[in-house]
Amino acid sequence: MVQVQVERFAYDVVVIGAGGAGLRAAIEARQQGKRTAIVTKSLFGKAHTVMAEGGCAASMGNVNAKDNWEVHFRDTMRGGKFLNNWRMAELHAKEAPDRVWELETYGALFDRTKDGRISQRNFGGHTYPRLAHVGDRTGLEMIRTMQQKIVSLQQEDFEEHGDYEAMLKVFPECTITELIKDGDRISGAFAYWRDSGKFLLFETPAIVLATGGIGKSFKVTSNSWEYTGDGHALALRAGATLINMEFVQFHPTGMVWPPSVKGILVTEGVRGDGGVLKNSTGERFMFGYIPDVFKGQYAETEKEADAWYKDQDNNRRTPDLLPRDEVARAINSEVKAGRGSPHGGVFLDIASRLPADEIRRRLPSMYHQFKELADVDITSQPMEVGPTCHYVMGGVEVDPDTASSVVPGLFAAGEVAGGMHGSNRLGGNSLSDLIVFGRRAGLGAVSYLDGLAERPTISESDVDDAANRAVAPFDWPTEGQAENPYTIHAELQQSMNDLVGIIRKEEEVQQALDKLVELKERARFVAVEGRREFNPGWHLSLDLRNMLLVSECVAKAALMRTESRGGHTRDDFPGMDAQWRNTLLVCSSDERGTHAEVAAKPQEPMREDLLELFELSELEKYYTDEELTQHSGRAGQ
Amino acid sequence: MKAGVGAPGRAQIPERTFRTDGWRVYPLTTGAILIFFILYATVRIFMNQWYWAPEEHYLTPLYSPCLSTSCVPGSSHFGQPMGEIPAFLPMAFITFVILAGFRGTCYYYRKAGYRSLFMAPAACAVPEPHKKYTGESKFPLVILNAHRYFFYGALVFACINIYDAVLSFHGKDGGIGMGVGTVIILINVAMLLAYTLSCHACRHIVGGRLKNFSKHPLRYRYWTFVSKLNVRHGQFAMISLVTVILTDAYIMAVAAGWITDLRIFN
């Protein structure tokens, strides 16, 4: 038992996470008049969203007027192999344009079309050029824009209350370790300051989780240290459920060399702007990997593919821009077949396709990244790329309209929420997801608050418990050997990467689960040196618990789903199985998060008018016969 | 150390800098060039002779235009409206004020001077020796904001230099001719023009001050042009400094009869 001092703060809404989703949620909550806190593990403006490169999908139709929400909706559902929560996909497609335009009113400066509107670029799986972008630093633009919007709201508050932080305060470098409940409802959250190691307690009836993803459980990843699955684990321990955790997106193009940068992303924008994948024989191999479900939608010759960049109405798009899961698997197969590049990837060539100036203008950060990190000049040499763990489709199961989880007062938006992307996310659909559902989560929290009769309370024992668990890593075990958190983390990453990675097999996933049991046991003896002031070893020890729990969900769900779909590929079950299409795997855990469980549950059938947006022939590739009896194509027969 | 990088709360590091690269090179070389130029120009300006090579029609830029009755015959391309200049004043004082003022207030020379002569700072992340610092926010340095007026002046002088350059195509027999001096003068004028047009004030005036380029397509073109030159403003500043000294020295030598101008034709 430690004697701890805990700073206390009371807010109406606490948003955990200062990425796109968190900031948008906070803006909304503050604009609706609620006192709002934003808590983030890193500095304000550094959240993972800054790394997003390619763009933000919204069917504004600025470049191709044929685009509209229905086309976007269809693309999203196809990309997710029809496992998506269709209501989320619908809301997303409908609301994305307004949310993007809203960013302009906050001061965002997207690249422009000739007539002065927001320019849009091509991306994998999107029928029309659809991604609003700024060169290849779209995420930075979005986060800076919303960061600056928050500052402007704070300036308004300063005018009114004489205090910038009267209504909206950012808690940077502050990590939430526990959610606290009053009965079944959320009542607060426990946290520590990373710099001082001191504890804080948020008393709040509503929490929005916007903590991003889980990629740091994998060795080769494009994700930053923040991605330890905190939000996923916090939700589980608070009694919420996760869905779709078996679906992890491996981005086809990560850097493969030098080793220390392995995994860093090479934006899909490279392919959107004309870059093509080649194997060691110089062949554009993607033409050989167009899967049946996409037959007819992609170009079959190089000539047609090249013509498509110029004339999209009369040509089909290049298979280099197939959805990410397809491309990642194709690269994997090429490398396995011995046609890889010297460092175990394939070649991505833009140098021979665009003039040097144009490459530097359109892809400045890629140019920069390869120049500085790999000594490769992408205007004259091909890049070497290979798959990297990038995004988790799975996340907190939420109500599409309000972003509420099954726990009253707990909301989730952004990468930490599940459902929207089904089994595979299309590039560019995350940034739009953040602003659409970030706003909705903010609104959801506000209306929850408005309907609340009394504020929930926090029991002191919960606070003490949380504090004790937080300082546990400083207690060196009296017996047995102390464990180094860095070692356990490295072993976890290796095991998840090798055994629950891009291609999965029953035995391997089982092995991973065994390894997880071992690691969980060893993690109990993790001990760290030093003091609480900015102690990375301690921080990692606390994050480790979350990673282990979330990895267990991923592995268990991966074991259960005996088919291949989107971001889940089973070597032993290579086909897609229509019976699995509307089955969701739901993960839950006990209060302490020691043990995760996965159960199957059917998904709600798609609303009829939405179903009608698809051709029967396409649906037949994914749906069972019984499911389609209502379709007009069938009914008419 | 209490101030600066030693201020309370900052990491306590006694070393001034850990830089291991050759950070001293820039302030030392630039300082040497600047001091040389200042000395040279001062000496030259008080000489009050050898600025006009009468046979070749070369006029040194340091004395152009020569507007007083003290000027030697032929050197006054624009008449002599100024009357007699008292002996204690250099007769080219107007030229000098404008040229020195232009360079002295130039953003590039400010940088060069602050770094090399005032060590504020000598190099990046190397502590400067000054106790207090207010930069250009207070008198007298706030006057540097008048740079644009010197730019206007320099623009006029650049035109005069062009005119002088045209006159330097004077043949020994009265017709058209050309000597090595002409070439030197031409190069110098080209460098002076590049330096003057690439000026930051110029960039601002031609278009930089606009909020919307698309409503002023012509000014946008000027601005784009000046911006391209502007990237190399510092280089032009240093090159033109050297060409001015060389041109002046050459004309001085020809005028004084130390050397004879090599004629290319006539």
Add this chain to the structure above:
Amino acid sequence: MSYKGNFKVWRGDDTSGGLEDFVVEVNEGEVVLDIIHRLQATQAPDLAVRWNCKAGKCGSCSAEINGMPRLLCMTRMSVFTEQETITVTPLRTFPVVRDLVTDVSYNYQKAREVPSFTPPENLGLGEYRMKQRDVERSQEFRKCIECFLCQNTCHVIRDHEENKESFSGPRFLMRIAELEMHPLDTEDRTRDAQDEHGLGYCNITKCCTEVCPEHIKITDNALIPMKERVADRKYDPIVWLGNQLFRRGSHNKH
């Protein structure tokens, strides 16, 4: 291709501290941040360092390497010789928290003092029209990853703690320039740039530009143009007279 490299890393807090020597393995293609991470994993588990993306995108890992302000994650080991001793210290302009981590809150304070983007009132969602060439200048400044290396290097505050009060630093003077060049912004911050944010303190010595990892031409494209705009407003009687005569109002919105 791996060797043992010599490092000196500053460790301590706001009360005391000093350089500690380390000998660490260095492998091909690594950056300084990799070495710091190796130190954490093997020799100094509580060595504090701030980082996020390890890809030069977030601007968290700012520190000083051999005396030069740099991003730890973008400084390749190959720029040093194998014999060289590499000195890593925290930023020396901001208060230190621990080891390589500094308290950069000064910057967030200054950010708050710049009047925000003020949109035109008559335009609704989707009605903004801006030409690419009109947004390009501000877009350059928006590449900023807020690493605060420029703020750290600027001698105005690095060498003069007392100036922190009146000087916002290159990053935020550039933010003002960005907004002033935004084609649809309606606020005027020109006078404020000089009077409230200390533009006059800048002596255009370009160290900010020299260290900017995004290669933004801060001095040439933001600070000097802002100085010229200030001159228009405050120090140029002719422009002032012109504005009075032609009733251009207080702002150049044409």
